[in-house]
Amino acid sequence: MVHFSCDLCGKELLPESDRRYVVKMEVYAAAEPVALSDDDLDQDHLEMLGEYLRDLEASGSPDSELPPEYKQLRLDLCSECHKKFLRDPLNKEAAKFDFSEN
Ligand SMILES: [Zn+2]
Structure with missing residues (x-):
């Protein structure tokens, strides 16, 4: 049986208890x-x-x-990371330097 884990946080996804979300992305030069x-x-x-x-x-x-830049990505996400991903698909929050935090 195939085991999945979340590609973002690494959490193991159990088919009977965890909802698994699949993200498919296609990246290519326009x-x-x-x-x-x-x-x-x-x-x-x-x-x-x-x-x-x-x-x-x-x-x-x-x-x-x-173009050789063509790439297809497939990610498995747990429900938590799925929520995070939809809120911030490009992870902009982590990318910006927010010195006011803490
Ligand atoms: Zn996760």
Whole structure:
């Protein structure tokens, strides 16, 4: 049987007593939309555009033009960390230096 633990706090998640939340993230370099003029809209360019879009969809295939920065993340969170994550997905609270605390 597969055991899960929270990827944030490390707490073990028991399937019978703990609710487990899954976070899926996709990180990739944003592809700028191709600027088209009227002259570009002949058949060749449309085919090229079609290939370009197919490449974008073929995520992860080695011969695609996808940027190497592409990454898919999957996190398992306990209910506590799930709440924290939704409140502050980028963990900004921890990132800023708040000297007024304590
Ligand atoms: Zn947790």
